[in-house]
Amino acid sequence: MEANKKEKIESFNKRKLSFNKNWTVQTLINAIVITIGSFIFAVGVNTFMIGGNLAEGGVIGISIILFYAFGWSTALTNLIINSIILAIGFKFLSRRAMYYTIFSIPMTSLMLWFTETWQMQFENVIVNMIFGGMFIGIGIGLIFRVGATTAGTTILARIANKYLDVNVSYALLFFDLLVVLSGLTVIPLERVLLTIIALYVATKVMDFIVEGMNPKKAVTIISNKPELLAEHVTKDIKRGVTIMHGRGYYTQENKDVLYIVINKNQLGRLKRVIKKNDESAFVVVHDVNDVLGNFII
Structure with a gap:
């Protein structure tokens, strides 16, 4: 004891x-x-x-x-x-x-x-x-x-x-x-x-x-080819991708939503990857003031 x-x-x-x-x-x-x-x-x-x-x-x-x-x-x-x-x-x-x-x-x-x-x-x-x-x-x-x-x-x-x-x-x-x-x-x-x-x-x-000298951008992508885009982002841009499940209110269709945080200077490359693989993807780019976590951006 x-x-x-x-x-x-x-x-x-x-x-x-x-x-x-x-x-x-x-x-x-x-x-x-x-x-x-x-x-x-x-x-x-x-x-x-x-x-x-x-x-x-x-x-x-x-x-x-x-x-x-x-x-x-x-x-x-x-x-x-x-x-x-x-x-x-x-x-x-x-x-x-x-x-x-x-x-x-x-x-x-x-x-x-x-x-x-x-x-x-x-x-x-x-x-x-x-x-x-x-x-x-x-x-x-x-x-x-x-x-x-x-x-x-x-x-x-x-x-x-x-x-x-x-x-x-x-x-x-x-x-x-x-x-x-x-x-x-x-x-x-x-x-x-x-x-x-x-x-x-x-x-x-x-x-x-x-x-900081290299501000970050958060990108939300709604695509009919989420797996393909996630694969190219991971392979070509070397960034992690989070896939979230969503649903369109009007169509009631289930859709996967991709969420990515990247350096500002990688945004152009990301847009080219998206355009090349899914021209109909809906993309929203957000300003990010700070990023915390056990990973390097």
Whole structure:
């Protein structure tokens, strides 16, 4: 009895140790990524955006406006405003995202403080606009990629989605544009318009970082020759195929539905395979934001 009990305790401790070790290593990696992302973000804000007398969206945009108007530190105002928003809307984040966000907010503010004197104003302000957008996009993208957020308007957008039934993306765009347009109180219209372009650049770069260099596509195929198509996809494109059973509502006929996840650069080959073997196949291509699983795509 005692031996059996001792064996169970040892087994449990081994599993617990293994879990904690993996969790700690991954958490450390994520913390490093957030730190690097915060630094790059801060360089984008201080070196290029403020250096070019430009504004920005979100909470950091409010901080920049306050800096232009009153000379208040962007690091301090960013920390205070984001902390208040996080305290109000923390329940709109998952537990994992909340923990990482609690880390990312002071880290971002620390990096803003560290780089606040690194301002560079180029003769052509477009250089500030482009590189400011790029650096901010890379920084936020790295933070988002590990599951953290920068709080701010992200949480406000989720609150608007819950209580006003507004799309999160539209709500986020609305809050960011509202902040940018508020910049008209402290900077010329030309700089505000350039800031909007910088926001677009940042969004595109952020999407690239979050989705990766090789975005995926999911393809749904309804065909009268499912086995033939599955065979060619497996053999010619070297991709796995899932066959699901479906039924047409109008005809009441049973049909097999093929589901495939591929790299974007393989989509053309897949279309040629489908056209060659079944020209009447019904094909739907979906964008995929993320792929998880014990396989390589």
